[in-house]
Amino acid sequence: MFIRNTWYVAAWSHEVEGAELFSRTIIGTPVLLYRKEGGEVVALMDRCCHRGAPLSVGRREGDCVRCMYHGLKFDSNGACVEAPAQERIPPQARVRQFPVVERCRWIWIWMGDPALADPATIPDTHWVDDPAWRSLPGYIHYDVNYLLICDNLLDFSHLPFVHPTTLGGGEDYAASQPKVERLEDGVRITRWTLDTEPPPFAKAVRAWPGKVDRWNIYDFTVPAVLRMDSGMAPTGTGAPEGVRVGAVEFRGCQALTPETENSTHYFFAHPHNFSLDQPDVTRSIHQAVVDAFDEDRDIVTAQHRNLTLDPGFRMMAFGIDAALSQFRWAVNKRIEEEGAAAARKSEATS
Template sequence: MRYVRNAWYVAGWSKDLAVDKPLAMTILGDRIVLWRTASGGLHALEDRCVHRLAPLSLGRCEGERLRCMYHGLLFDPDGKVVEIPGQELVPPKARVRAYPVVDRHSWLWVWMGDPARADAALIPDAVGLDRPDYVLGHGQLDYAAEARLINDNLLDFSHLTFVHAQSFGSGPQFASTPARITPLARGIRYERWTENSYGSASRRSAEPMDNFMTYDFLLPGILLMTGGVFPLGTAQAVAFAAPDLGTAVSGVTFTSQAVTPMTDRTARYFFSWGPHRAHGDEAQRDILMGIAARAFDEDKVMIEAQQRVIDMTPSPTVMPTAHDRGVTLFNRLVDRLVRQEETAARDAA
């Protein structure tokens, strides 16, 4: 599977990058080292020394610079070697690739494509752990599967009826009725009203209500989802459009999720979830995270098993169903942008 490179990929949680402690991450097969300096600088380089290919993630931070701790070569944040112990001349070609990196919404975002096109305005508007109006838990999972399969799972919620019957307690409506899917410039929007319902495990109500959920799924694999519980009749009153979440009677939550391809057959899945402070507290957050832990494990078991079947199937193909509209639109967008990147690379060669 091909992936867009001109996009911001989540490399890790901001809180996990301590000052002067290099952090290793692999994204799209590229080994990357990230480090934060005492001055607040944030840097990312290719994780290999030009001398004998030792990982710079085992190096030592020296101010804004990073020293390889195999033979002592010293790297500037732009990837250039500025010192070779015992050698005065530093060859001009002694450098590694530098990556644009931004700390935002509690995540470390790395731009994997053309550095000249890195635009921080393209970072999806996730909800960070420090947002005062939400009480969020967080976590991550490593998958022995390609990232595309996780993206497809998040783009088609009809699986909730079956995979998550015991965790989310999802009813038959996810499989029996389609959601409204709207194309966006860099992804898709999913919207669903469930009328006259007692809700699910995360949004249970004592009497029938109208439940609304919506998410944007954005390049390169970012899900931003919210919703809530509303008085019976709200769905029809707003003509099944998006409601004002401020009028919800309960159940307003937010989850930010990110899928990062590491190699062809491995991916890291980052997630946070919790209630709006007007609708819950730390105890409610912990309940939600317990539900999420069970549900995300259910996804992982299924997707890793799916990957094993794909790997053992000659020329594997899929048969789309009515619920694949979001999957199809997103993957077509990815294919189109990848072709544009490949054309631009050929023209520049």
């Protein structure tokens, strides 16, 4: 079960370029993405209404796409406008069009009721495209359910153990208690670790005189979008009070988009606002994040394999799981609300 009336990240802008057709499965639905000749992104069901062949293996003809199974041609709104050897085209001959918005280098798609698709509700990730920040685009594919990855991102106490040579830092980081606040559509997590060792990725881009005060403050909201203010400053310089002297700061932007019940698209960037004229610093930070996320994928995939051996296994909750529980509650609430709305609509039309 997935939330449908929400914005998902479908692709990075650079993945959909020129005259090429691009296909990606989102919440179990095959989607075709391409750009019209004017540059506007189009999202259609990647399944011809005739015999179900994928349009993504078809042919671009101007702003239209032709299915290369039996030659049906569809415009950018999804309407069939040409069928070889058939003058009259049934009005119901069309494929679904999805609302899309391209913003801050991400292409967002709405998989639910188009009438509810409000672009104003797209999460703010402007740091990815802000000239005052630098980052590189990242993508990882997971063969696990997206909620297991959400669990991983909602509890950073794993950092010293899963990421000892990348994002980790000292084990005292795991012992620091985060503050968890419920938001309307997710949770806000605030974690401070004072007088701690800077993690390896931070040591690689700056020489530190000693220990640091480290913070991770982030919103994790439905469907699965993380926006994080993180960083560190020399210990005792006032960072907990908002004085970030000599600090390094980041604005992590991450989005999980379910592909199927057991596979997930993971989009991420880790913008920084220092050493903007040093591309090597950006590459170093990005590679450390990529290495760390590969480490996450290894442990979460191993967890997934273990869980599939015993579908009846019930995870034991610990105090550190507060954010996980609250976010899953928010997800289930949205799914239940959508199910109830669909049932009411069905009754009204029956």
